[in-house]
Amino acid sequence: MTLDHRLIELLVCPVCKGPLELQRDAQMRPTELTCAADRLAFPIVDGVPVMLEHEARPLEAPPTP
Structure with missing residues (x-):
């Protein structure tokens, strides 16, 4: 199954x-x-x-200078 690019543009x-x-x-x-x-x-x-927020994984924080 492929993900429709029009759907991606609508999601927030x-x-x-x-x-x-x-x-x-x-x-x-x-x-x-x-x-x-x-x-x-x-x-x-x-x-x-x-x-779903509880299914999301946290991204690593960007390195601080």
Whole structure:
């Protein structure tokens, strides 16, 4: 199953309602949607984004200078 790119453009972060960025693996398959503002990654399971806050994984904090 493929993820429709039009769907990606409509989805927003369920926490802050901000934009999401599609992340892909080495084979260019969609793996997760990330929110830079909340530092969360929402998984894509069998082509379906799981947009539940408790299912998201925290992203690593950017290095501080």
